[in-house]
Amino acid sequence: MAQAEASTPVVQLSTHDDDEVGQSLFQLALRRLRRDKLTLLAIGVLVTLTVLSVTAPFITGTILGIDENLTNPYNAFLAPGREGHILGTDDLGRDQLARLLHAGRVSLGIAFTAAVLSLLIGVALGVITGFYGGFIDDSVNWLITTINSIPSLFLLLIISAVLSPGPGSLVLVLGLLGWTGTTRLVRGETLSQREREFITSARAIGCSDWRIMFTHIVPNLFSIVVITLAIDIGVLILVESSLSFLGVGVKPPTATWGNMLTNAQTFFKKGPHLVIWPGVLITVTVLCLYVIGDGIRDAFDPKTVD
Amino acid sequence: MTRYIIRRLIQALPIMFGITVLSYLLMTAAPGGPTAALALDPRLSPQQRQAAAARLGVNDPWPVQYLRWLLGDDWMWVDVDGDGILDEPGTRRGVLRGDFGNSYTYRQPALQVVGERVLATLELGLAALLIGLLLGVPIGVISAVKRGSWFDSFARVMAVVFNAVPIFWLGLILILIFGSLLGVLPMGGRCPTTLLGGCPPVHERLNYLLLPTIVLATGGIAGYSRYLRASTLEVLGEDYVRTAKAKGLRDRQVYMTHAARNALIPLATFLGPAITGLLGGAAVTETIFSWPGLGRLAVNSVLQQDYPVIMAVVIISAIATILGYIISDILYAAIDPRIRFS
Numbered sequence: 001m002a003q004a005e006a007s008t009p010v011v012q013l014s015t016h017d018d019d020e021v022g023q024s025l026f027q028l029a030l031r032r033l034r035r036d037k038l039t040l041l042a043i044g045v046l047v048t049l050t051v052l053s054v055t056a057p058f059i060t061g062t063i064l065g066i067d068e069n070l071t072n073p074y075n076a077f078l079a080p081g082r083e084g085h086i087l088g089t090d091d092l093g094r095d096q097l098a099r100l101l102h103a104g105r106v107s108l109g110i111a112f113t114a115a116v117l118s119l120l121i122g123v124a125l126g127v128i129t130g131f132y133g134g135f136i137d138d139s140v141n142w143l144i145t146t147i148n149s150i151p152s153l154f155l156l157l158i159i160s161a162v163l164s165p166g167p168g169s170l171v172l173v174l175g176l177l178g179w180t181g182t183t184r185l186v187r188g189e190t191l192s193q194r195e196r197e198f199i200t201s202a203r204a205i206g207c208s209d210w211r212i213m214f215t216h217i218v219p220n221l222f223s224i225v226v227i228t229l230a231i232d233i234g235v236l237i238l239v240e241s242s243l244s245f246l247g248v249g250v251k252p253p254t255a256t257w258g259n260m261l262t263n264a265q266t267f268f269k270k271g272p273h274l275v276i277w278p279g280v281l282i283t284v285t286v287l288c289l290y291v292i293g294d295g296i297r298d299a300f301d302p303k304t305v306d
Numbered sequence: 307m308t309r310y311i312i313r314r315l316i317q318a319l320p321i322m323f324g325i326t327v328l329s330y331l332l333m334t335a336a337p338g339g340p341t342a343a344l345a346l347d348p349r350l351s352p353q354q355r356q357a358a359a360a361r362l363g364v365n366d367p368w369p370v371q372y373l374r375w376l377l378g379d380d381w382m383w384v385d386v387d388g389d390g391i392l393d394e395p396g397t398r399r400g401v402l403r404g405d406f407g408n409s410y411t412y413r414q415p416a417l418q419v420v421g422e423r424v425l426a427t428l429e430l431g432l433a434a435l436l437i438g439l440l441l442g443v444p445i446g447v448i449s450a451v452k453r454g455s456w457f458d459s460f461a462r463v464m465a466v467v468f469n470a471v472p473i474f475w476l477g478l479i480l481i482l483i484f485g486s487l488l489g490v491l492p493m494g495g496r497c498p499t500t501l502l503g504g505c506p507p508v509h510e511r512l513n514y515l516l517l518p519t520i521v522l523a524t525g526g527i528a529g530y531s532r533y534l535r536a537s538t539l540e541v542l543g544e545d546y547v548r549t550a551k552a553k554g555l556r557d558r559q560v561y562m563t564h565a566a567r568n569a570l571i572p573l574a575t576f577l578g579p580a581i582t583g584l585l586g587g588a589a590v591t592e593t594i595f596s597w598p599g600l601g602r603l604a605v606n607s608v609l610q611q612d613y614p615v616i617m618a619v620v621i622i623s624a625i626a627t628i629l630g631y632i633i634s635d636i637l638y639a640a641i642d643p644r645i646r647f648s
Contacts, residue, residue: 040469074461120497121590143322143324145321146321146325148327149321149624149627150582150585150620150624151585152582153590154589154604154620154623155620158333161336161608161611162335162336214435239472242472246589248605248609264501268481270569272486274469275475275478279471279479282471282472283472285471286470287466287467287470291466
């Protein structure tokens, strides 16, 4: 490419121009993303972690031949590398690596599903309130202010007490409480979209309200949705791990990165290595998601200069 | 101004109403509760149990129960023995008059249990807020002024990492390093345990305050530095900054007195969210550091199903949050002359 540019600059310039004209915002964004090394690295790390987590049963069961919930008091607090336990064993003699992989499966699964759920609610409510305004808008706003006035961790604590949740109900709880920020964001965007000409013309050719909202406005929210999804998954991983750590989220023997640390303070003397890995994995995963969110924001920002 | 404050307080009423209904409904849906506690008491006969349940009003429809919980029942007659006949006046004064009922665990009024913990949480929360502002604000301003420098990159990376680290793990690692391995700082608690109980004044036990404050302040440091960087960058493009530079003021004076002062204005709106953030973070931080505050009380009460205490904590923290938001808005309007009370 560079050689071609050097030898035939005129021709190159003209085709380059054609490219620019023919590219949609989406194509431009993809091209920018391909050049954003940090975001690509984050995507790579996240995909690796996700694949390892999703295939956890296969890796631990078939390749390593270890049951992640098998306790063995004689093997408690083995140092990393001893007797085939690559990362050592925990207080009950369970293999740390196997539990980390399975925990990733649960933590990522919960965060992803809950984020999708809260996104669906958030986008639907945001578009409806922004589009109609009036009484619906006021009621939803009241609900949002109410929910936001209670420190969310306290609210989650009560609800966890009510439901004593497993992974499934935790998804519901996190999803049903997490939509407020998205709703506000989408509402604001809808308010500005509503006044554009293409909405007026859609109205003029007789589109119904629903059609305008969900086929004309929603597609324009694509970048907001993707950014929110990435950052929400990160936030939800943190929330889920905090709840599980406190003992009100996912309960053992099901491992999550949070509840693997519940008894960490008793590990300090015998197995400090057990404290390190769950936290590192949470931090790296969340960090990747934030970086990806930021990268996508920059890529879709029309003000970004190439 | 006064009219604005009054209007804001009136606007807060429906939100308070929503919070009480929401938390009350959650509490009635919860397992355990007052009647479950009775069922475990072997000294009661089934008849006594039913009578006690009737006195607690659990047979009424929930709106009635909610009103009795909110307003109390000392102004009305209640059915004590479950026969459908009203026998004597009630004894509860209701949440509105500060009666959240007795804690199941501590056998004391829930409000009193909460009151004993408020000071510890205030101490930790204020310390964290202070550290967050003292570190976050200068970092943000310097980042913006030296945009693109190594300091700026470092500060931005730090902010993202601080947001991504789970604070319970950060706490654990700090305890592991400074408490367990090096042994230079206490592993938790608010002060050394003494026979008499109680703690000496704050300045004599700063070593206990240090780690939990750092852990709780990370969110603030990250948030304030990012926010201040963005708002300073915006201010730096304003005409009055160019004017200040043009008339030959030194950089320091331009940035610190002209730019930073205006960049700080939006910070006034952060008080409300800061309160929810600190309280939520306190639940985790206090649990790790065995800090005897509201957050740890909330976590323990949930684990012990001590609903009166949970309700008291939730409603008090919600009131604090709403007041925080109102004060934020008033401050904002008072500081920035461009904003009108309308």
